[in-house]
Amino acid sequence: MDVFVKPGGDVPPLWYYGHDDHDQIATKTFGFWLYMLSDALIFAGLFAAYAVLDQPMNMAGGPTAAQIVHPVAAFWQTMAVMTSVLAYSLATVALKTGNKAGVLLGMIVAFVLGLAFIGLELNDFANLMAQGITPDRSGFLSAFFVLIASHGLHMVFGLLWMFVLMIQCLRSGFSQDIVSRLLNLRMFWQFQASVWVCVYVFIYLRGAA
Template identity: 65%
Template sequence: MATKIAAGAETLLWHHGAEGHDTISARTLGFWLYMMSDALIFASLFAAYGVLDNPFNAAGGPIAQQVVHPLEGFWQTIAVLGSVLAYSLATVALKNGSKIGVVHGILGAIVLAVVFLGFEAHDLLGLIAQGDGPQRSGFLSVFFMMIASHGLHMVFGILWMLVMLVQVARSGFTGDVVARLLNLRLFWQFQASVWVCVYVYVYLLGGF
């Protein structure tokens, strides 16, 4: 199936070969393996948090109810889901061959991701300022590790989007560019899924 990318130009984005596999999807196998390893990392962090989330590991420091604020986490959730929605609109524009639509969608995703990181940085820096940094207790160590690990993934995603903006502007919708855009979509949706788990497991269960 050919998708138009410019007046008078076409590229085969989801072309099925003799084995029935489209060439774009075939390139994502390695990326899926990376995503599986990433899922194992976050699963380990959730397991560690579940073990250390009790008063005995607070070491005289704050417990979950004193650290997390469900309302602030709710606004972070809105921001990250809005960012995923914006990138999904960029994907729709990609299928329609609209370069300006892709650019606008990615820019919207970046802005909302920066808002999310602003909330996250405000929370962590506030804890450090009041003397409740990761070195205070085992509980705070795993809490900071979980939130910071997700934040670093978000920063990487933003940098990836900035690179893709340049590639879309310079090269258009070539096969390589489209494959990277689709992999980025998977990565971004995965980060949103991880954050929803963090919000439910850490902010909702820990905050009440």
């Protein structure tokens, strides 16, 4: 069954799917969990590299963390990404009852807030580079830029994924494959928010202390 259409309705709630359909979605979700674990290892390595390079000997006479991080500005990024996760979570709540408009509205809000996060991050990078603070100045700055940019690239990928899913929901409704992708994207989006909280605490708050 490719597309699930509830008799007399437009989009079925999740309970409309059969047992086999639930098993297939669960299997795909488990596979995505394995990918997420590998992604977590990548970020763990990046955090470890940053911790090692965040030492005076690795700054080559350049700026320290306290001179480049701005916790207040980064707080607005934190609010944007956390609110985006909340909006997407509400979209998946609407998915349980087959509320297509609710799903799309939640995804649109999540998408806009995700774009705001990326815009704030790019603005921060632009300001640093305008001051001559670039990754090639020191090992510390290389670790700083790579860690934050890696997270930003994950966010961009998530936004592209979300945009494609919005189009698919509009065109095809909630097929088994689309429901699986929606649930996996929720997991991916929540993971990126968790990583950003670690970035905010470990880099911005710790650096400014």
